[in-house]
Amino acid sequence: MFSRSLLCLALTLAATSAVADTVWLKNGDRLTGKIKFYDGGKLVLATDYGGAIALSWDKIATLESDQELLIKENAVVGERAKSLRPAEPGKVTLVNGDAPKTIELASIQQMLKPKPLIEDFVWKGNIDAGLDYKRAESDTDDYDVSMKTKARHGLWRHNGEADYAREFQNDVVTTDNWGAEYALDRFLTEHWFWQGRMEYKRDRIEEVRRQRTVGSGPGYQFWDNELGAFSVAGLLNRTDYEYDTGERDNFYAVSMKWDYNRYLIGKSVELFSDGEVGKPLNNVAEYTLDAALGLRYKLTDWASLNMKAEKDLVSGSQGELDETRYSLGFGIGW
Template sequence: MLSRTFLCVAVASACAPVFADTVWLKNGDRLTGTITVYDGGKLMLTTDYGGSIPIDMKKVKTLQSDRELLVKQGNDRKEENTVSRSIQPAEEGKVVIADGGAPETVDLASIQQIMKPRPLVQDFTWKGSADAALDFKRAQNDTDDYNLAFKTSARHGLWRHTADGEYNREKENGLTTTDNWSAEYALDRFLTDKWFWQTRFNYKHDNVEDLSRQRQIGTGPGYQFWDDELGAFSLGTLINNNRYQYSDGSSDTFYSASLKWDYNRYLIGKTFELFSTGELGKPLSGAADYSLDAEVGLRYKVTEWASLNVKYEKDLISGTKDNNDLSSSRYTAGFGVTW
């Protein structure tokens, strides 16, 4: 009998969900899974039976989680961030937050965000995206457009590695009108939880334009405004050594100062992602008046890993050799994966 009792306990423990979160709805339904984020009125619950499910918080009666979560509350007077050890169910429209002190009952309506807390020093995190846009048109003018892009970032402790690249090619009636690629690598060393020092290498190759090669090596301080489950935003100021090489064999070498930004923000329970990256540069002497390389876009997550995206890209170099302004704009829509 004793052996049977231990066996039953072991089986029951193995079958019981580990750290499962529970959401009770006002219509009487109960959902279990893992609460990943709450923002913009949408609570994202990841399940093994239906993937990620967005839930309207107005339909939630109460909820429960025994995992550590960052809960942001706000009203007209103040905002308060609490790292809860657990969130326990309460009467309709309320939850009990336990943070190590006395448990506090709060209104669900007062909660603005719920997310997993992200400490400064982490063993290893890796995230990224890869996008592809293809456009083929067969009419009076035949056109073939290709755009491939990737970006990935890995963090280990106080070090962060970022790499990205892009390839563009356009043909019209068999004639190549655009053919270029670019690659960049950056290494960041965090000095505090916000400040970091960046060293970066960037290279661009163009087979069509007069400015055929661009090489840039830069270093300088940066500031991470935030980096959490809902996105990230950082600014960096760099002093760069640049080399421009032209199709006729001539070249320019000069120093420049630049401001670089990297922004992304998840909206409506991580269903949409707004993102923008770019750099505004000013030569310290000669070569050009200024340069701008920027993109802004929107992703819609079809599944946990697949997404649709639209992007606008702007590349501008003013006052180059012979006072020519090199400017290009590009709109793309395509399919991608994120991780």
């Protein structure tokens, strides 16, 4: 009976190890877990002993997986592999029917679970909500909600943002605005892309009541991996202003946009900043600034606490705008 129990245990352990993915490193170490994806020079391996581990691709000798994975050797075309088998250092074998194929690890640009419709579809984003209630000589109620998301497939990337802010002081509305933006990026190389974007802002309190912007221009992606991303874009914009007096202005401007995030302290803290600074090509305004800077502390894989400072500035125009908001709240991410 004892020997039979040992046999059952051995079979169970063997079956468990068989379904686990394995990564062999160049220094001789071997790690087991589940391959989540590879992108931007980092392979993410989910383990039950250390959580999600980001491994540098150039430190990996070979790997093994029984998952079906989409292996992309360029930005457009990918090959489904029913499983991966280890090969000589620096290579891996794709098992797909009766014709296994061994390729160089260095040739792989992306590895992920294939999606049902668009196989290489990658979607990520977050929603942050902040509420602040103050009861004193001056009662203040402050609401702030923002959403940011990105979706990429092949050479295309979709970027969407939306935010809403409302503040009361002694039951008087002192802040009431919302905005939305959509941008489409077409990658020309691994780093260079061309962006087209549309933006709309509505403010019921400030002198500048409406802003509409359409722009286009080149951008550069410095990095985009498991630990963060950083990109900039230079745009030529057409902007329309509508003031509280009913008057309108329109002008062309050049601007620079940035989008930065970086995970710190074992991916438990995220530093992020995004915004745009612009210079009109006529005398409507001296310059414009719309920027945000903040921190997120991850409570779980999807929940976080966040604090953020936002600045919205239009200097030198008929209806100047200078608004700063601070928020502390809860967010979800995916």
